[in-house]
Amino acid sequence: LQTLSFAMGTTSLGRVLVATCENGVRAVLFGSDEKSLLVDVQGRNPRTRLARGGDMAEQALAAVVRAIETGDIDTGLVLVPRGTDYQRRVWKASREIPVGATATYKEIAAKVGGTAQEVGEACAANAVAVLIPCHRVVRSDGGLAGYRWGIHRKRAIIEREQEIAPPADSLFSRLTTKKQNAPEQPFH
DNA sequence: CCTCAGTAGTGCC
DNA sequence: GGCACTACTGAGG
Numbered sequence: 001l002q003t004l005s006f007a008m009g010t011t012s013l014g015r016v017l018v019a020t021c022e023n024g025v026r027a028v029l030f031g032s033d034e035k036s037l038l039v040d041v042q043g044r045n046p047r048t049r050l051a052r053g054g055d056m057a058e059q060a061l062a063a064v065v066r067a068i069e070t071g072d073i074d075t076g077l078v079l080v081p082r083g084t085d086y087q088r089r090v091w092k093a094s095r096e097i098p099v100g101a102t103a104t105y106k107e108i109a110a111k112v113g114g115t116a117q118e119v120g121e122a123c124a125a126n127a128v129a130v131l132i133p134c135h136r137v138v139r140s141d142g143g144l145a146g147y148r149w150g151i152h153r154k155r156a157i158i159e160r161e162q163e164i165a166p167p168a169d170s171l172f173s174r175l176t177t178k179k180q181n182a183p184e185q186p187f188h
Numbered sequence: 189c190c191t192c193a194g195t196a197g198t199g200c201c
Numbered sequence: 202g203g204c205a206c207t208a209c210t211g212a213g214g
Contacts, residue, residue, distance in 0.1 A: 105209055115195055120208040139209070146208030154208090 005054040007061040024078030030149040071160035090122035100165020
């Protein structure tokens with residue numbers, strides 16, 4: 001029976017939970033409150049004992065909060081997400097998207113195989129929010145498509161990353177001037 | 189703006 | 202087997 005350590009904190013995007021095993025960061029989850037975060041992380045790790053606190057989890061949490069608030073996700077933390085080989089390829093491809101930039105589902109599909117929809121499903125299965133930057137994967141028409149933790153968070157993270165990144169191309173105006181296809185939702 | 193077909197995995201009758 | 206539902210895309214009206 002494996003044990004996962006976790007720590008929870010508050011960010012401008014809501015409550016966040018960071019779970020670590022001895023090898024590194026296993027999960028970064030957003031949620032409305034501590035109970036729903038615990039339900040989420042336990043549901044993703046059914047046969048795992050969860051232990052609150054510990055130096056590793058607390059230090060990882062601090063680094064994650066810093067990454068969220070600054071837009072700089074290069075924390076140096078070791079990420080050990082669980083997933084299928086295909087999901088890992090999609091997540092790895094998302095990490096090759098530079099900060100401030102985006103790629104489309106179709107582009108990722110061309111690189112790692114599969115269809116755009118399968119890329120979207122693999123992104124949705126990503127349990128390491130922000131640090132594995134699936135939020136940088138968007139629709140071919142410039143819309144953001146969806147986000148496991150709410151489209152408002154995806155938009156906020158992308159905008160923050162564009163603030164710290166050197167101005168690259170017309171992507172910024174494309175993303176901010178086009179009408180987005182998902183309605184605003186309260187953070188709750 | 190809208191719908192629809194193609195796409196492929198998953199889940200529910 | 203049919204139908205619905207995806208973090209999709211491209212064509213057509």
